[in-house]
Amino acid sequence: MKKATIHEIAKALNIDSSTVSRALNNNSRVAKKTKEKVFNKAKELGYKPNLLASNLRKNRSNTIGVVVPRISRYFFSTIIAGIEEVAFKEGFNVVISQSLEQVKREKKIMDNFVSNRVDGVLMSIAWESNDFQHLQNLEGLGIPLVFLDRHPASLESCNKVIIDDYKGACEAVDHLIKSGCKKIAHFAGPQFLEIYKSRLKGYSDTLKKNKLKSEPKLIVASHLMKDDGFNIMRDLLEKHPDIDGVFSANDEAAVGAIKFLKKIGKKVPEDISIVGFSNDPLSEVVEPPLTTVDQFGAEMGKKACELLIQNIKHQKDDPFQYQTIILSPKLIERESSRGVIERRIN
């Protein structure tokens, strides 16, 4: 069973394949009648365009490559939803890959993207990314790149769409302080990543601004898995039983902390208030529901995709004008922090 090509259509209609090509692309140089004949014959033969050939000739693939650490994380999947929405509207295909937090895989994916001639790349880097050669190569090849959320600290000149992590952290910690916490710990993320640095800084600065000490002992960095939250909470409480608040740089670790607190009979938020980051679906289901910071993933995805497409289109006219788009996060108050309860009394 052979696949039909434009040449077969051409032969069947006794016209040239170039005319068939133009007809299929609705080019004005082809007569309406001819177009109709071509369309019908194409349908009849079950013609499927070969994008490999088309893209080879045009030297672009009409495809956007997306790399995220893990598609299963809710935040990233909302980002992808946003990306697909815009890409679809603009007629681009989207190819999704996951780095699984490994630079090695990140590099492989990039190679693959280049070899398949994607028109642009959207990426959220892996934990351990400290080498960005593979990303700079992209630019050398004229493939625009936009970072989403997780971006490298060391790259100054690049496109990025991020949220104001610093502000989000400030609001979260401010909220904890306002609800009466005096000794607030921080579950920090890998300090390779700017986002986690900013959240930490927001935490420290807000404490200081409120005349509270920012003690290094109360700051523990990890990969913020659920078990990390569980264990860190345990270790911290052992040494500092008077901790009455936790600002976790993500929701998963916060959930782990709640799990530990429940296990030892401590009440959230009565004994300890907890605030997470991301507004993961878990945060709504956990008991008590978790106060957290919404990151507007879909919005980020949309904005990033728009910026990328803009770059792809203007690529040839002018040199890159790097842009940074910063969105504002939003604190979502639920019951894991005292503020909500106090307010309820009113």
Add this chain to the structure above:
Amino acid sequence: MKKATIHEIAKALNIDSSTVSRALNNNSRVAKKTKEKVFNKAKELGYKPNLLASNLRKNRSNTIGVVVPRISRYFFSTIIAGIEEVAFKEGFNVVISQSLEQVKREKKIMDNFVSNRVDGVLMSIAWESNDFQHLQNLEGLGIPLVFLDRHPASLESCNKVIIDDYKGACEAVDHLIKSGCKKIAHFAGPQFLEIYKSRLKGYSDTLKKNKLKSEPKLIVASHLMKDDGFNIMRDLLEKHPDIDGVFSANDEAAVGAIKFLKKIGKKVPEDISIVGFSNDPLSEVVEPPLTTVDQFGAEMGKKACELLIQNIKHQKDDPFQYQTIILSPKLIERESSRGVIERRIN
């Protein structure tokens, strides 16, 4: 900035591009010395193979297309993890797309896969899929297809990797009965899909086997979102306040039901036992932790990918030999059903 091609390498070394091609592919017809020269020059020029050209010539892409309803659902993301593991080992690339439960998108994705000449397709169909022309076209084009979990009821001759939903449902309902439930409701999924039919059948059959009536009024079909669970629980209890058990065809709806029960002050599992399906991360976090049925997504992904690759490789030798691989699910007992508690007493 132009991308290097094998022709540039050839010119630089004063040899033919065919030799360069063979050298890069480590063909035995090329002398070791020449290969080295080629490799070095390739690196020097920053050569990146153009897979569009290569694939066009070879008429295959070394790529497997995957379609799932939503990558953000935990179950599907574990499936994808399994797929990627096997594909990677066998040297295939994986392209992931989401249908978002829309047949329209499913068709578009398929067209795109065909146009990009994927070597095979793995798919889990959308809710509303009732037209399978686009899938049968694949076969016509000689592109092997393996269904994963969600498969069309109407297609007899096809490859599929599924779990024994019937058995899983039987075990779940059996568990509810053993823990003392007398009036068990079922949150059913869209009956277009075999998997939900099987779960319903397992539910009904198990009730009958245990001399309990299977009442149509206690069976409510929906898309099993969290709100569905919430609302269905409310409506059911209104008419049948003596319901003491629920078997939900997924975890999300079960979580919604728990939420409603909590709201009206009913205790789980003391007043009503609840069992879900899928072993979603939510099920562990919700309060009380949800008894559910594990579907071994990663295992399914692996098996399906292996089956597909086998099909791709043997494609030319023999005609398709359709296979069905059925995995066994496993009941995970947690605290949302009475069984666990009773056992604790011992």
Add this chain to the structure above:
DNA sequence: CAGAAATATACAATCGATTGTACATTTTTT
């Protein structure tokens, strides 16, 4: 109706890699 303008179609090169066949060179065998 001649010639210009507009429209429609054909020709041929091209994108970058692969691959069967032919030719040239080296090595081995007798």
Add this chain to the structure above:
DNA sequence: AAAAAATGTACAATCGATTGTATATTTCTG
């Protein structure tokens, strides 16, 4: 050292579509 075998390289066609240029046909204009 001549013939046979093995090795290395070059030539040229090919995959399927796109596109600039040239040619043919139709329509319009005065």
